[in-house]
Amino acid sequence: MSQSKNRIVELExxxxxxxxRVTRQRAAILKILAEAEDHPDASELHRRAKEIDATVSLxxxxxxxxxxxxxxVVQRHAFENATARFETADAPHHDHLIDIETGAVxxxxxxxxxxxxxxIAAELGYDLVRHRLELxxxxxxx
Amino acid sequence: MSQSKNRIVELExxxxxxxxRVTRQRAAILKILAEAEDHPDASELHRRAKEIDATVSLxxxxxxxxxxxxxxVVQRHAFENATARFETADAPHHDHLIDIETGAVxxxxxxxxxxxxxxIAAELGYDLVRHRLELxxxxxxx
DNA sequence: AGCTAGTTGCAAATGGTTCTCATGTGCATT
DNA sequence: AATGCACATGAGAACCATTTGCAACTAGCT
Ligand SMILES: [Mn+2]
Ligand SMILES: [Mn+2]
Ligand SMILES: [Zn+2]
Ligand SMILES: [Zn+2]
Numbered sequence: 001m002s003q004s005k006n007r008i009v010e011l012e013x014x015x016x017x018x019x020x021r022v023t024r025q026r027a028a029i030l031k032i033l034a035e036a037e038d039h040p041d042a043s044e045l046h047r048r049a050k051e052i053d054a055t056v057s058l059x060x061x062x063x064x065x066x067x068x069x070x071x072x073v074v075q076r077h078a079f080e081n082a083t084a085r086f087e088t089a090d091a092p093h094h095d096h097l098i099d100i101e102t103g104a105v106x107x108x109x110x111x112x113x114x115x116x117x118x119x120i121a122a123e124l125g126y127d128l129v130r131h132r133l134e135l136x137x138x139x140x141x142x
Numbered sequence: 143m144s145q146s147k148n149r150i151v152e153l154e155x156x157x158x159x160x161x162x163r164v165t166r167q168r169a170a171i172l173k174i175l176a177e178a179e180d181h182p183d184a185s186e187l188h189r190r191a192k193e194i195d196a197t198v199s200l201x202x203x204x205x206x207x208x209x210x211x212x213x214x215v216v217q218r219h220a221f222e223n224a225t226a227r228f229e230t231a232d233a234p235h236h237d238h239l240i241d242i243e244t245g246a247v248x249x250x251x252x253x254x255x256x257x258x259x260x261x262i263a264a265e266l267g268y269d270l271v272r273h274r275l276e277l278x279x280x281x282x283x284x
Numbered sequence: 285a286g287c288t289a290g291t292t293g294c295a296a297a298t299g300g301t302t303c304t305c306a307t308g309t310g311c312a313t314t
Numbered sequence: 315a316a317t318g319c320a321c322a323t324g325a326g327a328a329c330c331a332t333t334t335g336c337a338a339c340t341a342g343c344t
Binding site: 078080097099100106108110112113116117120121122124125126127128129130131132133134135136137138139140 | 220222239241242248250252254255258259262263264266267268269270271272273274275276277278279280281282
Binding site: 019020021023025026055056057058059060063 | 289290291292293294295
């Protein structure tokens with residue numbers, strides 16, 4: 001918790017350094033984001049942020065998320081047939097497995113796949129800038 | 143061209159067998175899709191289809207695409223910040239590299255990556271149903 | 285404390301896609 | 315070839331997540 005408080009202070013610093021003001025609303029959203037263990041969408045973040053500061057509007061949630069995304073602090077995911085979901089970008093890169101029955105999102109990382117992707121791009125004469133890898137799965141029945 | 147005509151007749155057969163009527167509009171859209179070498183979106187398909195049958199409406203393009211998708215004849219792609227793009231599903235599975243400068247879409251296939259994905263899902267206790275792999279790239283400058 | 289440019293809440297706009305409904309038509313049957 | 319009807323169509327309205335315009339507010343510098 002002191003850990004996450006530090007992280008929040010750190011994030012606020014990043015914002016200030018980027019010429020972005022740390023308002024009451026942004027602090028609330030930032031705290032919610034830093035504490036989130038899942039991949040909430042804008043309206044879920046709004047619901048949670050209002051518990052800290054009831055004045056936060058959904059517009060501001062969206063505006064703040066866009067600002068944080070541009071600062072590289074937050075990552076946006078657009079999974080299949082769903083509203084955009086967000087997470088802080090402090091964890092190392094990973095991709096996602098989505099349970100198509102429950103909607104649960106599981107993180108994973110494969111260095112092999114990461115490397116293969118870069119190789120494929122290179123073979124085609126391109127530099128890989130970013131990628132999207134999502135596995136839509138069903139829990140194994142045995 | 144006889145080749146593609148056959149393909150079109152074949153596709154129409156698939157539709158009829160699926161209890162879907164082959165209308166003038168659907169025939170036009172099907173022809174456009176079968177001939178497309180790229181990954182057009184709904185409004186581009188509409189533009190092209192109108193050259194065959196000027197009465198085709200955008201609503202019908204969308205409805206037909208959804209029907210074809212359900213029949214498994216057409217595949218829908220939702221690339222980053224873009225309208226949905228479509229292609230016929232007769233080619234073997236492949237993934238896409240998107241040139242973030244020009245928007246060009248290049249197809250590729252990696253059996254290794256395909257296999258790794260299934261392995262990852264399995265390790266996490268899941269069966270891989272489908273996936274999405276997109277490489278957002280910039281042409282290499284040398 | 286005062287200034288000012290950035291930020292907010294609210295409501296309205298956006299835009300791709302889907303839906304509604306009155307009219308039209310593919311096609312199995314006669 | 316004509317009929318009937320379930321399915322399709324065109325036009326436009328509705329949808330809905332996200333963005334934007336604007337007047338009021340405020341973070342942060344002096
Ligand atoms: Mn994640
Ligand atoms: Mn393709
Ligand atoms: Zn990855
Ligand atoms: Zn693939």
